Amino acid sequence: MIAGFSAGLARAATRYMQGIEFFIPPAMKADREAANQARMFLISHSMGPILGNAVPLAVLLFNPTLRLDAIVLAVSITMFWVFPFLLRAGVRYDVLVLTSVVNLNFAILWSCYFYGGVSSPTVPWLLIIPILSLFYVGGEQRLQPHLLAISAGSFILFLFLYNRFPPPTIDMPLAAVHGLGIVSTTAALCYVATMAIYYARIFDAGIELETEVRRRRETMDELRKAVAAADRAGAAKEEFLTRMSHELRTPLNAVIGYSQILKEDAVESGDKAMLEDVGRIHDAGQYLLRLVNMILDLSKLEAGRMQFDCRPHDVRRLITAAVAAKQSIITANGNAVTIDMATEFEAEVDASRLVQVLEGIIENAAQHTSNGTLTVTARAGIFGDDRLFSISVADTGKGIDAAVLPTLFETFTATRDAAGGRYGGTGLNLTLMRRLCQAMGGGIEAESTVGVGSCFTITLPIERAGVAAEPLASAHRVAA
Secondary structure (H helix, E strand, O other): OHHHHHHHHHHHHHHHHHHHHHHOOHHHHOOHHHHHHHHHHHHHHHHHHHHHOHHHHHHHHHOOOOOHHHHHHHHHHHHHHHHHHHHHHOOOHHHHHHHHHHHHHHHHHHHHHHOOHHHOOOHHHHHHHHHHHHHHHOOOOOOHHHHHHHHHHHHHHHHHHHHHOOOOOOOOOHHHHHHHHHHHHHHHHHHHHHHHHHHHHHHHHHHHHHHHHHHHHHHHHHHHHHHHHHHHHHHHHHHHHHHHHHHHHHHHHHHHHHHHHHHHHHHHHOOHHHHHHHHHHHHHHHHHHHHHHHHHHHHHHHHOOOOOOEEEEEHHHHHHHHHHHOHHHHHHOOOEEEEEEOEEEEEEEEHHHHHHHHHHHHHHHHHOOOOOEEEEEEEEEEEOOEEEEEEEEEOOOOOOOOOOHHHOOOOOOOOHHHHHHHHOOOOHHHHHHHHHHHHOOOEEEEEEEOOOEEEEEEEEEOOOOOOOOOEEEEOOOEEO
16 A cells, blocks of 8 residues: 555656646756756745645634735735746746745735734744745856845835834734644745755756766776777787788798799699699689788778779779689689670779779679679769769679678678688678778678579769769670
């Protein structure tokens, strides 16, 4: 039963605070301190009339005779309920605060005037005025002199009227006066306690916010240190790779050179067994050299130090150069290649890097397609505010498993072994192609169906730095 009562009380409090939030203007919600002041103002003006009206109700209850002073006091206190609606309507907050303090002074001093002066049971409510003034304006010093002037002026006026026009004698029995004092004091204590509890919650929230800000600053400091350490590690890695590449290239070039000489000797002597073995050595040396170059390129791309020489180039010529460079691999597996360009065009690109990407895609397609067809398609168009062109390389090979496609261009993933079966090696070639395309302002995508084939599509901007591409003559499908 107690748990149910607590849950119901919590729901009521939540709905009450939702109602309070309704009356806060959006402009004040944007400022945390202003929003807290507005909440205090609204809580005071929604709960205050309920507790404050206990005084005139007690007067009417303890004294059956209808008293005009009690009715005026009740009307004055009830008027506080109008203020939330005025705030919601857009009336300036400082104007409402000053008006509210004027009305509060009137209600308290009015009750003191008619119910005993300085010995009135409602005197404790005078303590409410400075407390509410602090709650309403917080640390804003601009309104504080006005609030002090209103309170001081009201009290001076009260003393003058009290001495100039003595109030009527209290015709309530002594027990009724004591009862009024108990009700008034209890209501005042409840009112102050309500405001103090909410103010304490705001104070605790401020401490929690400061703690969170301090924690985040410490986290940011740690992140800065981590970034600095990562930068140092990256610089050390780049320096290591640069030195190791030199150390690796020197013996690799020797291996490749001597294997080429041995291949020529084997051809002259007609030693087929030696020619086959030396060919393996030569191919392995070439593979290792390409691997070293890929690692260096990836390191430069990650460090943002790779330079691109973007100039207008005929895209057909670049495609033809890439196909020609891999022609031996294409024909070795009995494949044919077709270049399809509906319209020839120029694009402002780094020719060597684009050819490098195309060679990698064409080589992958040719190595894993037997007695099939490779189709290279180039198109240019406008997509939104960008002029782009795409080059697609489609093959009729075995295709790629759907589970591998999402991580196909990632380095050292859990599915890399599966990808390696399709593309061989470490898969760095695909990663390098994607990084190069991204660095040139574009991207690369792959589509594949097992048993049907695969299609890799490069998309790049057709112009850079405001240099427009010039359309060339129409073209037709050309078999290479």
